[in-house]
Amino acid sequence: MEWVQQIVNGISLGSIYALIALGYTMVYGIIKLINFAHGEVFMIGAFVGFYSIAGWGFGFFPALLLAMTVCAIMGMVIERVAYRRLRNATRIAALITAIGISLFIQYLVIYFRGAQPEAYPNVLSNKTFDFFGAQISSQSVMILSTSIVLMLLLQFIVHKTKVGKAMRAVSHDMDAARLMGINVNTTISATFAIGSSLAGAAGVFFGVYYTKIEPLMGVIPGLKAFVAAVLGGIGIIPGAMVGGLVLGLVETVVSAFGYSLWRDAAAFIILILILLFKPSGIFGKNAREKV
Amino acid sequence: MLFKKKLTSVLLASTLAAGFLAGCGGESAGGGSKDDVIKIGANLELSGPVASYGQGIAEGIDxxxxxxxxxxxxxxxxIKIVKVDNKSDGPEATNAAIKLTENDQVTAIIGSATSGNTVAQAQVANGAETILLSPSGTSPNVTINEDGSLNEFVFRTSFIDPFQGTVAANFAAGDLGVKNxxxxxxxxxDYAKGLAASFKETFEGAGGKVVAEESYVAKDTDFRSTLTRIKSANPEFIFIPGYYEEVGLIVKQAREMGIDVPLMGADGWDSPKLVELAGADALNNTFITNHYSSGDPDEKIQSFVKKFGEKYDGKSPDAFNALGYDSVYLLKDAMERAGDTSxxxxxxxxxAETKDLSLVTGIVTVDEDHNPIKSATVLEYKDGEQVFKSKVNP
Structure with a gap:
């Protein structure tokens, strides 16, 4: 039953990619910016979770909520400080700023606590049970179900609330939205807050599931999530979820065939292929280019 | 040679004139007077990422x-030790070696803890004709250059990497009696690849079979899919040469997936972080090879453990402490046999002619490649503690 096990492995990995990819895609959808500092928000989430569990004895859910809150605030601060002034600047200026912010946060954390890794405490009891011959840990079930709940919550916010309506309007046409009386700045802040809180949650999940966290942990998952977002169609929320899961499964399958050293390469080959043949992604429509 | 000595004394005289190095007078280069000291440099990682290695060695030396x-x-x-911190950095190690050979005029340098930082100063030591003795640099290319030539002045106290693979293979085939x-x-x-190659060679030579051979890349965090693949090959034992950051996660994930067979690695596992990352339970039934164990009942080791504890508030010495300590005795033995301390x-x-010298980390004979031939120790993890299992001779 090797394959059942591999699919379970792939879905667990993919759901973490999906959570990070959501933040990328939301921000891109609204201001057409690839927020490369997103992987660092993920890292900060993991560390907030770690210190609240190991230092203050929080349980899993309080730590998760705290990490999401801190990351939401951080996302808004990054937007306010770094991106707002560049909203009408060239895209490349904003992109370079994003990379700068990303490096700044990484090395700020190293400056304050050093580069050594930290082991996540065991907050979730971990029993494994047998499922059609595959060993599934209760942790991965918990993580998967929590991420599904968060994604459903996001769909609800985007489609059923006023903020969500405003987000969709701003994404569609920023100037027209402003003329209709929508506060564009607040809406963009809210987008950053929601996207960053999901990255924070992913950080805590990552810590619990993979144990090791360190200041540069956001780089590779951040890039992978970017691939996932592009794969699903950047700017499209369901696309990020599907892209994340597909990427997780592809990586697992590559390893399962014995090519574990090609795993990262596979992810980036997907990126290149998508950009060559269907730049709008799986869910993308061949829409007119707005800018 | 004579000319060189003259040149050295001229240089020394001029530095003396500048009011520098007053303690190490011109005579010491010539032959030495009664009251002078033997200056030995210590070029160690006293700060930076692998500071714990360098500090451990320094304690042993002291x-x-x-x-x-x-x-x-x-x-x-x-003996007078001149310690320099190379900040766990190659270029800094080179600078430190230049300082030690030129300013301090040491006879020998002990250091560094890692192979990379030792290689970084090998050329300086050869050029200045100063002995360089690495306590724990285990890579073969510390004493042998890439073109196969020997670094004349470079030695080491530890055994080399491939030897640990051999020991692990003998342990698996002999003590554990596994076949697949x-x-x-x-x-x-290179460390892990070298170990894997020597393990495979020895194990297959002993009639065993390698049923799965997989790799990962440092910094990976998800090993589940490869472990699933390994599990389906039904091995009775898994050899995992690597460093604790990844090994901790591999051990944890393997146990979660129901892989209960013995796991084994080498000295790269040896860190308290391993226990934090993997968890004490997951580490049960795992083994490592190492330079030495403080739990070894051997008399020489127990007397070292006792003396070390007296000097450092009851602290139990680790492999780096022992190797630092042995490095000094290795030099002492050579100086006595050479009949010359400078x-x-x-x-x-x-x-190079050291033979059957009894040290804490084993009985040492230096081979033609300047590598010590000595025993290795196998340790078992029990509830997060390393327990002495057996000693394997070369």
Whole structure:
């Protein structure tokens, strides 16, 4: 039953990619910016979770909520400080700023606590049970179900609330939205807050599931999530979820065939292929280019 | 040679004129007067990412020097250690070696803890004809250059990497009696690849079979899919050469997936972080090879453990402490046999001829590649503690 096990492995990995990819895609959808500092928000989430569990004895859910809150605030601060002034600047200026912010946060954390890794405490009891011959840990079930709940919550916010309506309007046409009386700045802040809180949650999940966290942990998952977002169609929320899961499964399958050293390469080959043949992604429509 | 000595004394005289190095007078280059000291440099990682290695070695060195000086020194001369911090960085290690050879005029340098930082100063040491003795640099290319030539003045106290693979294979085939094994190695490190190759060679030579051979890359965090693949090959034992950061996660994930067979690695596992990352339960039934164990009942080791504890508030010495300590005694033995404490080329020849010298980390004979042939220790993790399992001779 090797394959059942591999699919379970792939879905667990993919759901973490999906959570990070959501933040990328939301921000891109609204201001057409690839927020490369997103992987660092993920890292900060993991560390907030770690210190609240190991230092203050929080349980899993309080730590998760705290990490999401801190990351939401951080996302808004990054937007306010770094991106707002560049909203009408060239895209490349904003992109370079994003990379700068990303490096700044990484090395700020190293400056304050050093580069050594930290082991996540065991907050979730971990029993494994047998499922059609595959060993599934209760942790991965918990993580998967929590991420599904968060994604459903996001769909609800985007489609059923006023903020969500405003987000969709701003994404569609920023100037027209402003003329209709929508506060564009607040809406963009809210987008950053929601996207960053999901990255924070992913950080805590990552810590619990993979144990090791360190200041540069956001780089590779951040890039992978970017691939996932592009794969699903950047700017499209369901696309990020599907892209994340597909990427997780592809990586697992590559390893399962014995090519574990090609795993990262596979992810980036997907990126290149998508950009060559269907730049709008799986869910993308061949829409007119707005800018 | 003569000319060189003259040149050195001219240089020394001019530095003396500048009011520098007043303690190390011109005579010491010539032959030495009664009251001078033997200067030995220590070029160690006292800060930076692998500071714990360098600090451990420094503690061992200090204890050995204290003992030797109390017992009257070597040839009646006291040893004086000049410590320099190379900040766990290659270029800094080179600078430190230049400082030690040019400013301090040491006879020998002990250091560094890692192979990379030792290689970084090998050329300086060869050029200045100063002995370089690495306590724990285990990579074969510390003493042998890429073109296969020998670094004349470079030696080491530890055994080399491939030897640990041999020991692990003998342990698996002999003590554990397993037939089908898997290897899961870090493909980004020469250390791990060297161990994996020597393990495979020895194990297959002993009639065993390698049923799965997989690799990972340092910094990976998800090993589940590869472990699933290994599991389906049904190995009775898995050899995982690598460093604790990844190994901790591999061990944890393997146990979660129901892989209960013995796992084994080498000294790269040896860190308290391993226990934090993997968890004490997951580490049960895992083994490592190492330079030494403080739990070894051997008399020499127990007396070292006792003396070390007296000097450092009851602390139990680790492998780095022991290797630092042994490095000083290895030099002492060579200086005594050379009958000279300042002529590095005589001491170098004596070091290369070291035979059956009993040290804390084993009985040492230096081979033609300047590598010590000595025993290795197998340790078992029990509830997060390393327990002495057995000693394997080469």
């Amino acid at each position: 204890l050995a020097v204290e003992e030797i000086n109390e017992a009257g020194g070597i040839d009646g001369k006291d 094994v898997a290897i899961f190695a870090d493909n980004a490190s 002529d590095a080329s005589k001491i170098k020849d004596a070091l």
